[in-house]
Amino acid sequence: MLELKGITKSYGANTVLENTGLVIEDGSFVCIVGGSGSGKSTILNILSLFDTVTSGDYYIDGNNVATEKNKHHLYRKSLFGFVFQSFYLLEDLSVRDNLTLPLLYVKDNGVSDMEIDEIINGFGLTSVAEMPVKTLSGGEMQRVAFVRAIINNPKYIFCDEPTGNLDSANADIIFKFLCGENQKGKTIVMVTHDTALIERAKTQGAVIYGIEERNIVRLP
Amino acid sequence: MGLKKEISFAFRRLRHIFKVIFANKLRAALTLAGISVCVLVLTVSVLRMDSSFQKLRLQFSFMPQNTAILRGDINPEEFSYFRSAFAGIGAVTYKKAPDYTLQTNNDQRIRTHVLGVDNNFLKTYILDLSINTGVYSSTLTSGRLFSENELAGMESAVIINDSVAFYLYGNDNPLGKSILLSAENGEIKSYVIIGTIKDSYDSASSYVSYLDGKKEEYDINIYTTEKNIVTTSNSYGYALLFVSDMSLSLLEERVADYLPSSSVSVYSYADIKDAVEENHSMFVREFVSLIVIIVVCEMISLSIFMIFAIKERVGEIGIRKAIGASDNEIAVQFVTEYAVLGGIGTVIGCLVGFFINLIMLMSGASYGFSFVNVTIVPVLLIALFSITIVTFLSLIPALIARHVKIINALRFV
Numbered sequence: 319m320l321e322l323k324g325i326t327k328s329y330g331a332n333t334v335l336e337n338t339g340l341v342i343e344d345g346s347f348v349c350i351v352g353g354s355g356s357g358k359s360t361i362l363n364i365l366s367l368f369d370t371v372t373s374g375d376y377y378i379d380g381n382n383v384a385t386e387k388n389k390h391h392l393y394r395k396s397l398f399g400f401v402f403q404s405f406y407l408l409e410d411l412s413v414r415d416n417l418t419l420p421l422l423y424v425k426d427n428g429v430s431d432m433e434i435d436e437i438i439n440g441f442g443l444t445s446v447a448e449m450p451v452k453t454l455s456g457g458e459m460q461r462v463a464f465v466r467a468i469i470n471n472p473k474y475i476f477c478d479e480p481t482g483n484l485d486s487a488n489a490d491i492i493f494k495f496l497c498g499e500n501q502k503g504k505t506i507v508m509v510t511h512d513t514a515l516i517e518r519a520k521t522q523g524a525v526i527y528g529i530e531e532r533n534i535v536r537l538p
Numbered sequence: 539m540g541l542k543k544e545i546s547f548a549f550r551r552l553r554h555i556f557k558v559i560f561a562n563k564l565r566a567a568l569t570l571a572g573i574s575v576c577v578l579v580l581t582v583s584v585l586r587m588d589s590s591f592q593k594l595r596l597q598f599s600f601m602p603q604n605t606a607i608l609r610g611d612i613n614p615e616e617f618s619y620f621r622s623a624f625a626g627i628g629a630v631t632y633k634k635a636p637d638y639t640l641q642t643n644n645d646q647r648i649r650t651h652v653l654g655v656d657n658n659f660l661k662t663y664i665l666d667l668s669i670n671t672g673v674y675s676s677t678l679t680s681g682r683l684f685s686e687n688e689l690a691g692m693e694s695a696v697i698i699n700d701s702v703a704f705y706l707y708g709n710d711n712p713l714g715k716s717i718l719l720s721a722e723n724g725e726i727k728s729y730v731i732i733g734t735i736k737d738s739y740d741s742a743s744s745y746v747s748y749l750d751g752k753k754e755e756y757d758i759n760i761y762t763t764e765k766n767i768v769t770t771s772n773s774y775g776y777a778l779l780f781v782s783d784m785s786l787s788l789l790e791e792r793v794a795d796y797l798p799s800s801s802v803s804v805y806s807y808a809d810i811k812d813a814v815e816e817n818h819s820m821f822v823r824e825f826v827s828l829i830v831i832i833v834v835c836e837m838i839s840l841s842i843f844m845i846f847a848i849k850e851r852v853g854e855i856g857i858r859k860a861i862g863a864s865d866n867e868i869a870v871q872f873v874t875e876y877a878v879l880g881g882i883g884t885v886i887g888c889l890v891g892f893f894i895n896l897i898m899l900m901s902g903a904s905y906g907f908s909f910v911n912v913t914i915v916p917v918l919l920i921a922l923f924s925i926t927i928v929t930f931l932s933l934i935p936a937l938i939a940r941h942v943k944i945i946n947a948l949r950f951v
Contacts, residue, residue: 391865395862398862402948406860408561410561422550422551
């Protein structure tokens with residue numbers, strides 16, 4: 319379970335979140351919505367340990383990680399997976415190298431080369447597996463990013479506008495992938511301002527949160 | 539089993555680093571070029587210095603222990619008197635010999651240096667304290683030294699160096715043939731070639747560079763017994779080498795008696811050796827200083843390049859940290875990358891430098907370098923030094939990379 323408790327986040331004099339909180343249950347599908355500059359990406363950055371809170375507590379499975387900055391990378395590599403709007407791939411490297419990047423930082427990852435081949439095949443990336451990522455289409459890149467996010471079998475998957483750069487067909491594929499992972503028991507935390515995507519998420523039982531007056535609020 | 543896993547994990551990371559290095563070929567090529575050139579300069583310089591020290595040591599090993607040297611400005615008339623009074627006078631070296639013209643068979647006229655010498659000159663050693671510091675000997679390659687009549691000036695004979703003989707007669711035997719020499723005063727005289735000697739450093743180098751016939755002037759040496767050539771020289775001999783059993787104190791007394799108006803000092807074999815080595819060391823120190831400055835400049839350029847490369851890769855660092863790389867793992871990755879590049883660049887630089895030096899030694903065989911051994915130890919030391927320095931320098935970009943914040947870095951992707 320992820321729990322933000324009484325957190326405040328400020329950038330200089332600009333306070334984005336003030337004494338607010340959020341609880342994300344294991345296995346849930348959570349959407350955080352809002353317009354540009356509302357603070358939704360700030361929440362995702364805090365949840366994914368890319369950024370720290372100015373004050374307050376952040377509990378991951380009961381451990382307050384707000385005070386354990388030197389252990390943040392351990393949570394990122396063992397519990398978290400990420401899917402971003404801009405893919406965030408290493409474009410000079412091949413698809414296979416990008417997919418297996420998280421495994422480089424985990425000694426006993428338990429993923430064999432055969433399993434990696436199966437995953438690549440399962441996501442229709444076999445024909446491009448050895449090609450540099452920069453030669454792929456946007457849809458293929460997002461699939462690579464998605465596989466990279468799940469290859470380490472993370473408990474939580476964070477998505478920042480995951481379908482923002484995709485056409486409707488590819489957006490549909492990625493959304494189905496996310497729903498599939500959620501059904502397997504993984505927690506999905508997605509930030510988006512795409513209303514169509516929010517509506518689709520609702521049909522999957524997603525819990526929707528928004529930001530009002532620097533507070534995280536649950537939306538109907 | 540645990541160790542096997544550790545090795546497998548380290549190997550997986552190393553393989554990934556190789557892929558990262560060569561994924562961006564331009565960046566890898568620029569880094570490798572910087573390191574290789576730096577190591578190449580260092581290798582060639584150190585090997586040349588090593589060769590030069592070997593050459594000097596070998597030259598002194600051939601020089602008789604009872605050699606003494608008189609050094610200073612010597613009055614030519616006193617010198618003739620002194621020379622006639624003492625047996626065992628060795629070589630005289632000249633800053634400049636008078637200009638003569640050698641007329642060839644096809645009526646070419648070549649300006650040359652003609653040295654007036656005796657047999658002792660050709661038997662002993664020439665001390666050169668200029669930039670080409672060393673001791674040079676004249677080795678007879680064919681024919682004979684001067685006879686009594688020739689030494690007395692009753693017959694005109696010359697000994698020429700091998701390059702001149704080859705130029706004039708090709709592979710034909712030059713002995714017994716005559717050459718015409720015209721002095722500055724226009725007097726033309728015929729001289730019989732009685733012997734040939736091995737090219738000296740200066741004559742050979744000058745001659746070889748002009749052998750294609752494109753240049754008209756030749757700086758070659760011809761040796762005769764004509765005393766007037768010595769006495770009409772417009773420069774004084776500056777070093778006399780003795781092979782003599784006289785003690786230094788006795789030699790000093792004789793110098794004071796026979797060379798009263800000359801300003802001459804007497805030195806022993808050990809003094810000569812020390813002086814030459816000191817002279818050589820001074821040159822080497824200046825040379826090393828220059829090389830160190832070049833290497834330091836190269837290293838500064840390399841570290842600046844490394845830092846800029848890190849700035850260019852901030853996005854990549856952000857991605858790696860986002861998916862779980864720790865700060866230390868990021869630092870280790872960059873240190874390893876540069877250690878690998880340093881290793882490859884060092885191997886390339888050392889190999890190319892080694893072969894350049896080898897080619898220089900082989901092409902310089904006639905300049906007296908033929909007896910120099912090519913040693914591998916300096917190359918190994920340079921390799922070790924280079925890899926250490928590159929790895930050390932990579933700590934700066936590694937530390938910069940370590941402190942990159944994910945949230946800032948991902949904006950650069």
